[in-house]
Amino acid sequence: MYTDDLKLYLQARAAHDDSAVFQASLCHLVTWSETWQLKISYKNCYMMRIGSVQHSSDFHLANNPLPELKAVKYHGVLIDQQLKFDWHINHIVVRASARSNLIHNCFVCKDTGLLVRAFITFV
Numbered sequence: 001m002y003t004d005d006l007k008l009y010l011q012a013r014a015a016h017d018d019s020a021v022f023q024a025s026l027c028h029l030v031t032w033s034e035t036w037q038l039k040i041s042y043k044n045c046y047m048m049r050i051g052s053v054q055h056s057s058d059f060h061l062a063n064n065p066l067p068e069l070k071a072v073k074y075h076g077v078l079i080d081q082q083l084k085f086d087w088h089i090n091h092i093v094v095r096a097s098a099r100s101n102l103i104h105n106c107f108v109c110k111d112t113g114l115l116v117r118a119f120i121t122f123v
Contacts, residue, residue, distance in 0.1 A: 019057035030062045
């Protein structure tokens with residue numbers, strides 16, 4: 001049994017004090033999970049700093065360093081550090097373009113109606 005889909009947030013104002021508070025919260029999380037015998041999948045744990053002010057603190061979860069990601073997929077939406085959806089939109093456009101090219105190249109019949117229905121169905 002694993003704890004599933006837990007998010008830990010902290011609004012940082014002062015770099016040093018807030019980093020210590022966040023690290024203490026991570027330590028409390030590990031203690032809580034051990035108390036309730038819930039394993040943490042450390043390979044699936046990461047952190048992402050959101051906003052323009054970036055602090056240089058490294059965080060650990062039970063002596064496992066948390067890798068920092070620039071973007072993360074959350075409920076099917078790619079979210080980046082600036083809370084802009086450029087990565088998400090670009091990802092969708094690339095996938096749609098690849099699928100439309102496959103439809104165009106795979107169909108021998110070039111009937112417009114058929115190609116439109118295939119595009120709507122698969123893209």
